[in-house]
Amino acid sequence: MLETNHSEMAMPLVLIVDDEPLMRLQLKRAMKQLGYQVAEATNGAECLDLYVQLSPDLVLLDALMPVMDGFTCCTKLQTLPTTEQVYPAPVLMITALESEESVERAFESGAVDYVTKPIHWAVLNQRVRRLIAQAQLQQQQALLQQQLQEANLALQRLANTDSLTGLANRRCFDEHFAQEWRRMAREKQPLSLILCDVDFFKHYNDTYGHQAGDRCLMSVAKAISSSVKRSSDLAARYGGEEFAVILPNTDEVGAAIIAEAICTNIRALNIAHSSSNIAEHVTLSLGVATMVPRPQFNSELFFTASDAALYRAKDEGRDRYCV
Numbered sequence: 138m139l140e141t142n143h144s145e146m147a148m149p150l151v152l153i154v155d156d157e158p159l160m161r162l163q164l165k166r167a168m169k170q171l172g173y174q175v176a177e178a179t180n181g182a183e184c185l186d187l188y189v190q191l192s193p194d195l196v197l198l199d200a201l202m203p204v205m206d207g208f209t210c211c212t213k214l215q216t217l218p219t220t221e222q223v224y225p226a227p228v229l230m231i232t233a234l235e236s237e238e239s240v241e242r243a244f245e246s247g248a249v250d251y252v253t254k255p256i257h258w259a260v261l262n263q264r265v266r267r268l269i270a271q272a273q274l275q276q277q278q279a280l281l282q283q284q285l286q287e288a289n290l291a292l293q294r295l296a297n298t299d300s301l302t303g304l305a306n307r308r309c310f311d312e313h314f315a316q317e318w319r320r321m322a323r324e325k326q327p328l329s330l331i332l333c334d335v336d337f338f339k340h341y342n343d344t345y346g347h348q349a350g351d352r353c354l355m356s357v358a359k360a361i362s363s364s365v366k367r368s369s370d371l372a373a374r375y376g377g378e379e380f381a382v383i384l385p386n387t388d389e390v391g392a393a394i395i396a397e398a399i400c401t402n403i404r405a406l407n408i409a410h411s412s413s414n415i416a417e418h419v420t421l422s423l424g425v426a427t428m429v430p431r432p433q434f435n436s437e438l439f440f441t442a443s444d445a446a447l448y449r450a451k452d453e454g455r456d457r458y459c460v
């Protein structure tokens with residue numbers, strides 16, 4: 138039973154839960170006088186349903202009710218998952234039970250405040266106002282926190298992504314590489330690195346223009362990243378027309394398969410390159426190196442080995458990989 142439209146979101150919503158119609162009426166009148174919207178439930182079970190549906194800002198909860206009493210209901214409210222739509226709303230228990238045990242039970246079940254019947258209306262009003270103000274502050278803080286997290290993620294994505302190709306950039310690659318290098322040492326697994334360089338790319342730019350060159354790099358990037366399959370593999374734009382692929386837990390044989398796949402997928406792009414000295418289309422040269430953890434190896438040696446293999450691929454005629 139919702140009296141006014143909560144979707145306007147301007148007025149806080151108070152969920153009144155009491156089995157006595159007269160009590161609900163009085164509470165409703167008081168809350169409306171304070172300027173709040175009101176929804177009503179007649180027992181704990183109804184309260185749970187409305188709570189999830191309406192995400193109130195405060196729950197005024199009676200203790201003794203049929204079907205489900207206030208203590209049980211309050212306990213269940215605490216276990217509801219918090220989502221973007223449903224914030225944990227404070228629960229104020231209103232009951233004729235004055236025993237110490239009842240007060241303790243109420244707080245143990247998650248109520249944040251306790252008022253006894255007959256109601257002292259001025260006291261209730263003050264407590265309601267304070268609880269709603271606190272809840273709104275918490276909601277705002279949670280929202281801000283979430284926005285901050287999203288902004289951070291977006292920033293991180295931006296900082297790690299090459300803007301032209303959408304691949305990981307050099308910064309991201311270096312970080313990932315350092316991580317995988319340490320993992321290799323720890324887990325005693327082989328690590329492979331493939332450096333890729335577009336053949337005669339200067340000629341390509343000279344022939345087709347720099348913008349066509351950019352589009353070519355985008356296609357090449359896509360073909361390279363679609364050639365690596367595992368989630369731990371990383372393809373990155375290493376610089377200008379150079380790309381690097383890091384393959385954790387991959388030996389020489391596995392790395393050669395990926396290198397071959399990259400060559401094949403680039404050829405399949407069939408990007409016209411009339412000034413290429415080797416083919417009528419764009420090709421790549423690749424240098425592959427694999428390391429198994431040994432004390433005398435360092436990461437610089439690894440790059441030197443891949444680079445040397447890449448130069449060999451260029452020397453031997455391009456459009457190929459060398460190990």
Ligand code: GH3
Nearest residue numbers: 334335336337338339340342347348350351377378
């Ligand atoms: P090789 O086969 O020996 O690799 O010859 P190459 O012409 O590819 O080698 P070189 O390193 O001389 O040329 C690389 C070219 O890549 C030169 C540079 O203008 C071009 N390049 C680098 N980054 C970009 C880019 O972001 N966009 C475009 N369009 N061209 C780029």
Ligand code: MG
Nearest residue numbers: 156199201202
């Ligand atoms: Mg009752």
Ligand code: MG
Nearest residue numbers: 334335378379
């Ligand atoms: Mg180059």
Ligand code: MG
Nearest residue numbers: 334335336338
């Ligand atoms: Mg090149």
